[in-house]
Amino acid sequence: MTFEECCTRAEYxxxxxxxxxxEAVKMAFCPREDYNYIVLLWNxxxxxxxxxxxxxxxxxxxxxxxxxxxxxxxxxxNVICTFNIGMSKRNLQACDPVWFVDLSSGKxxxxxxxxxxxxxxxxxxxxxxxxxxxxxxxxDESRPWVPAYINxxxxxxxxxxxxxxxxxxxxxxxxxxxxxxxxxxxxxxEQGEYYRIFTSMFMHAxxxxxxxxxxxLWYIGDNLERAVGHTKYLIMYMAGGLLANLAALFCxxxxxxxxxxxxxxxxxFSVVGALFYIVIVNRGKLEDLTAVKLGIYILLSIYLGIQSxxxxxxxxxxxxxxxxxxxxxxxxxxxxxxx
Numbered sequence: 001m002t003f004e005e006c007c008t009r010a011e012y013x014x015x016x017x018x019x020x021x022x023e024a025v026k027m028a029f030c031p032r033e034d035y036n037y038i039v040l041l042w043n044x045x046x047x048x049x050x051x052x053x054x055x056x057x058x059x060x061x062x063x064x065x066x067x068x069x070x071x072x073x074x075x076x077x078n079v080i081c082t083f084n085i086g087m088s089k090r091n092l093q094a095c096d097p098v099w100f101v102d103l104s105s106g107k108x109x110x111x112x113x114x115x116x117x118x119x120x121x122x123x124x125x126x127x128x129x130x131x132x133x134x135x136x137x138x139x140d141e142s143r144p145w146v147p148a149y150i151n152x153x154x155x156x157x158x159x160x161x162x163x164x165x166x167x168x169x170x171x172x173x174x175x176x177x178x179x180x181x182x183x184x185x186x187x188x189x190e191q192g193e194y195y196r197i198f199t200s201m202f203m204h205a206x207x208x209x210x211x212x213x214x215x216x217l218w219y220i221g222d223n224l225e226r227a228v229g230h231t232k233y234l235i236m237y238m239a240g241g242l243l244a245n246l247a248a249l250f251c252x253x254x255x256x257x258x259x260x261x262x263x264x265x266x267x268x269f270s271v272v273g274a275l276f277y278i279v280i281v282n283r284g285k286l287e288d289l290t291a292v293k294l295g296i297y298i299l300l301s302i303y304l305g306i307q308s309x310x311x312x313x314x315x316x317x318x319x320x321x322x323x324x325x326x327x328x329x330x331x332x333x334x335x336x337x338x339x
Contacts, residue, residue: 273326
């Protein structure tokens with residue numbers, strides 16, 4: 001296999017070729033809804049040598065190139081085309097992510113700890129040389145799709161709880177909701193019914209309350225789940241919701257207000273807070289979300305909450321702060337990736 005054939009195979013896999021300032025380095029990219037996927041193909045035979053500093057410098061140049069065009073949500077991989085795999089591995093083992101193509105044998109080599117897939121690139125590079133191009137489907141759906149099933153389960157749980165509560169009474173009746181597990185300062189503080197801090201997260205007062213919260217969660221929850229992973233998302237949602245309810249209890253106790261409090265908005269605001277932090281860390285953008293969009297949503301939500309006598313602003317603000325803190329503790333940017 002030749003370096004030129006590697007470049008051709010990358011383009012056939014759906015990547016669009018583009019030039020760089022170095023003739024021995026070819027760039028190809030493939031924009032998708034989740035990320036802009038970028039491949040840097042290195043022709044080691046045309047270079048005096050490749051070292052981690054060269055790769056880091058080229059990576060920064062490529063990221064700056066796309067950043068100037070307003071594209072920050074990128075994933076990048078380096079493919080080293082070489083006749084000396086052993087030497088290349090020794091020189092570049094600290095780089096991440098990186099694949100190697102042995103031009104002598106035409107084999108793609110992926111070492112432990114490196115990504116095993118990058119759209120259809122692996123299939124294209126591993127195709128046997130049989131005088132034909134690899135049979136790879138070209139379709140928008142070929143991009144990796146990570147289902148946000150934890151978010152769906154949370155939404156479904158809220159809907160099921162609402163249906164069950166409505167089947168036996170009215171979710172807009174405060175006394176009924178208190179009997180079923182709504183949050184209340186006296187019942188938690190005096191009676192020790194701490195379970196209400198959790199159960200109230202899945203209870204909603206009326207269909208519009210449920211619909212508004214679930215719509216927001218459906219719209220932004222999947223972004224956070226893809227950014228941090230399924231398990232971490234579940235931890236952040238639950239912990240954020242509990243901390244938001246504790247903040248509400250603390251404020252109600254200080255103000256000597258004894259109300260019936262229900263809803264997932266505290267947990268949802270923790271999702272918003274976590275996303276806001278992650279977007280800032282990733283240079284102001286994550287998928288279709290920007291820091292400006294989230295900032296406007298936060299300010300508008302808090303303003304509308306202040307105008308409403310039935311909104312728990314303490315839970316919203318508590319959840320927002322909790323989400324930011326949880327994201328600072330849990331979230332880590334992926335190496336070699338500008339989200």
